Amino acid sequence: MVDPINFIAQWLRNLMAGWRLSAGLITVILDVIGVLVLSVFVLLVAIFLVWVERKVVARFQDRLGPNRVGPYGLIQPFADILKLLIKEDLTPKGADRLVYNLAPIIALATVLLLWAVIPLSPYVVGSSINVAVLYIVAIGSISTLGIIMAGWASNNKYALLGAFRTVAQMVSYEVPMVIVLLIPVLLSRSMGIQDIAKAQTPFWNWYIFLAPVAAAIFLITSIAEIGRAPFDLTEAESEIVAGFHIEYSGMKFGMFYAGELLHALTIGALFSTLFLGGWRGPFVDQVPFLGIFYLFIKSFLIYYVIMWIKYSVPRIRIDHMLNFNWKFLTPISIALLIVTAVLDKVLQTSPHWVYWLGMLMANIFIALVSLSLVRRYGQSKRIAVGSPRPVARPENIYPQNSTSGD
Amino acid sequence: MTVQQILFLLVAAGTLGSAFMVVSVRNLVHAALWLIAALGGIAILFVFLSAGFLAVAQVVIYIGAISILIIFTIMLTRNVAIDPGKQMNSSWVGALIIAVALFVLNVLILSQWSEINKTAPVLPAQYDALRLLGLALVNPNGYVLPFELASVLLLAALIGAILIAWGRR
Numbered sequence: 001m002v003d004p005i006n007f008i009a010q011w012l013r014n015l016m017a018g019w020r021l022s023a024g025l026i027t028v029i030l031d032v033i034g035v036l037v038l039s040v041f042v043l044l045v046a047i048f049l050v051w052v053e054r055k056v057v058a059r060f061q062d063r064l065g066p067n068r069v070g071p072y073g074l075i076q077p078f079a080d081i082l083k084l085l086i087k088e089d090l091t092p093k094g095a096d097r098l099v100y101n102l103a104p105i106i107a108l109a110t111v112l113l114l115w116a117v118i119p120l121s122p123y124v125v126g127s128s129i130n131v132a133v134l135y136i137v138a139i140g141s142i143s144t145l146g147i148i149m150a151g152w153a154s155n156n157k158y159a160l161l162g163a164f165r166t167v168a169q170m171v172s173y174e175v176p177m178v179i180v181l182l183i184p185v186l187l188s189r190s191m192g193i194q195d196i197a198k199a200q201t202p203f204w205n206w207y208i209f210l211a212p213v214a215a216a217i218f219l220i221t222s223i224a225e226i227g228r229a230p231f232d233l234t235e236a237e238s239e240i241v242a243g244f245h246i247e248y249s250g251m252k253f254g255m256f257y258a259g260e261l262l263h264a265l266t267i268g269a270l271f272s273t274l275f276l277g278g279w280r281g282p283f284v285d286q287v288p289f290l291g292i293f294y295l296f297i298k299s300f301l302i303y304y305v306i307m308w309i310k311y312s313v314p315r316i317r318i319d320h321m322l323n324f325n326w327k328f329l330t331p332i333s334i335a336l337l338i339v340t341a342v343l344d345k346v347l348q349t350s351p352h353w354v355y356w357l358g359m360l361m362a363n364i365f366i367a368l369v370s371l372s373l374v375r376r377y378g379q380s381k382r383i384a385v386g387s388p389r390p391v392a393r394p395e396n397i398y399p400q401n402s403t404s405g406d
Numbered sequence: 407m408t409v410q411q412i413l414f415l416l417v418a419a420g421t422l423g424s425a426f427m428v429v430s431v432r433n434l435v436h437a438a439l440w441l442i443a444a445l446g447g448i449a450i451l452f453v454f455l456s457a458g459f460l461a462v463a464q465v466v467i468y469i470g471a472i473s474i475l476i477i478f479t480i481m482l483t484r485n486v487a488i489d490p491g492k493q494m495n496s497s498w499v500g501a502l503i504i505a506v507a508l509f510v511l512n513v514l515i516l517s518q519w520s521e522i523n524k525t526a527p528v529l530p531a532q533y534d535a536l537r538l539l540g541l542a543l544v545n546p547n548g549y550v551l552p553f554e555l556a557s558v559l560l561l562a563a564l565i566g567a568i569l570i571a572w573g574r575r
Contacts, residue, residue, distance in 0.1 A: 024408040099439065130536050134462045141470025145442065148474065152435060152481055160481070167478055174470075191536060 003123045003288050009034070038126055039112050042262065049261040050077035052300075053307065060311040087250035092155055095247065099153035104248065104255035106146035111263045113139045118269050119194045121279045121291030132193035133181050136270065137174065140225055143263075144170045147227075147234065150256070151244035162243025165318065166234040170225055172322060176329040177221035183207070183214040183340050184274045197278035208275040210359045211340065213367050215275040217333050222267040223306060224325070226260060230313040233321060265303050272298030332370050339366060414454055421447030430493070434480045442473045456529065459536050 009030060016026045051066065051074060058065025066073030091097060116126035117135055129135060144167060151163020184207050185191050188199035200206045208215045224231040235243030245256045272278055276298045279291025316324070339362050347355040390396055424444035431437050445468040452461035516522055529535075542548035 022408065024410050028409045028413070096433075096435070099435065129458050130534060131458045131462045134459070134466065138462050138465035138470060141466060141474065144474060145469070145477075148477055148481075149439070152477075163481075164478075167474065171474065 003121065005124050005289075034126065035116075038115055042112060042115050043258070045265065046258045046262040047077045047081070049265055049303075050080055050258075052303075053261055056304065056307050057311050060308070081254065084251050084254040089250045089252065090247070092247045094155040096153040096155070099149050100247075101252070103146050103150035103153060104252045104259075106149065107143065108255045108259040108262070110139050110143035110146060111259050111266055113142075114263075114266045114270070117193050118266075118273055118295075119197050119278055119291075120295055122198075122284070122288045124289075124292070125194050128192065128194050130190070130192040130195075133185055133191045133196075136193075137178055137181065140170070140174065140177075143225075147244050150248070154244070154247040156247050158240040158242070159244050159246050161240045162234045162246070165240075166227065166244060168318075169227065169231060169233060169321060172325045173221045173224040173231075173329075176217055176325065176333040177225065179330070179333040179337055180214045180217045180221070181274070182337055183211045186337075186341060186344060187211065193273055193278075197273050197280065200277040200280060203277060203280070204356065206275060206277045206280075210356065211275070211336075211363060212360070213332065213336055213363045214340075215271070217329055217336075218274065219267075219271060219302070219305070221325075221329065222271070223309065224321075226263045226267060226306075228260070228264060228306065229310040230316045231321060232315055233318055264306050265299055267306065268299035268302030269295060271302045276302075328370070328374065332366065335370075336363070336366055410454070414451075417447050417450045417454070421451070432493070434483075435477065438473060438477045438480055441476070442469050445469055445473065455526075457535070459539065 012030060012033070013026055016029065017023075021029075054076065055065040055073070066076035069075040069079050091100060114136060117129060117132040119125040119128070147166045147170075148163045151159045151161075151166070154160075184196050187207055187210055188196045190196060190199070196207075227234045233239075235245065240246075245253055248256060272295060278298075279295045281290060281294035281297075284291050284294065340359070343358055343362055347358050350358075421444050424440045424447060427440040428437050428444060431440060445464060449461045449464040449469075452458075452464060543553045544550055
């Protein structure tokens, strides 16, 4: 069966070739159309995400959520958008106007840029580059830039504090994220994300079974990269009002908001491509176009998990956030990478089930050891806090051994 | 002129313009942002040369690490927007002469190179530059020694940073 998207692209190519345009121009026009279609599609999904997010958070908090506008409140996001559009667009006094207006664009555009490398189906991928995993890291670092620009240009001390926190958080969580991203690369022998998806061929070969700890660390660090709870120190309401986007109103705030929601779904798509086989599912070999639906089902599943974490876990303190990254996630991910690399080489010639079981067991072992180490450390800390401290009382200062009578 | 050439010229002009803005704007944060634009333009030029790895590495290292560090440092300083000092010192004429001379020299040398007008050969579909690069970095006949030396250097820097942060016990 022919893939509809590639079929349309081929038809347009032939049509333009009939108009005697040069081959280079046709490629450029088709690329521009592809970019537009993909961005519009992803942004339409973002409108739907507003409804999903509000409905799911309502359920977590034992409410009904939007239910007045349209069936199940489905029209609610359009009402939200209208509200954002007609709100007054404020620019604070002393703000750096150009940078201030550029920041929300960068924040949303970086999320859209990630979709360029996510394979939607075996034959539909924005750009099938062989450095896609590194590209994801690169785009992640540009998104840091958008937040710094927003924080600095707002001319607001809370915004700047939020931006500083963002840099500390995003730059440090990038370290275990990059290390952990190397594990799917190592297992599939390729940095191209399409090859990684193709390598996970029967479902028991999904990398979530071969590298579950890596998957968990990737999810945690991704949540930190988005700056969602429990890592939402960048917009901690109780401390710095709203963080980097405090001065933004109307649609500019809407772009930050849509960017955050969309980033969460994008992380879901990346996670499902790297660890859940991406577009793989039943009958996808016969009907490749089904891959898009499978990818989105998996992405929404991960998105649900991210929301679940967001609305169940309280915000962590900034020193805990940094300690958790540098003293827990980074050592584990380095150990995991070394163990995976060695085991991969050792078990290369053994039968596949031995390889599979060995990888899984090594992951479980690492998880158990690290968790027990952390538990022991936590216990020792709690004992130190809970044990009775010396109090400045006379019997503590002057040991009374002979005067037992009084 | 093909579309690709027009795109190349646009990107090259943008890169040069951004690079000029880096040294000419008075606001330090704006200069840093223009620097990011210039570095991004160079990344796009790498893409035009079908050097995807270099393009992405350029973004990761120069935009993601170095520029963020520069902006972070600038944000911690005061009076970034108003610096009333002179933008040129007295030796700008000499600098201009040297820069123009170097440029002319470059053009002269490159125009005498026989392969300057050669179009790039079309790479076969199986050609995986990234894999070749990776193999060359661990090949004893390739670049394994510089690679390992760089790793040791970075490790030393890492340990040094930890030692500084460790404090006195």
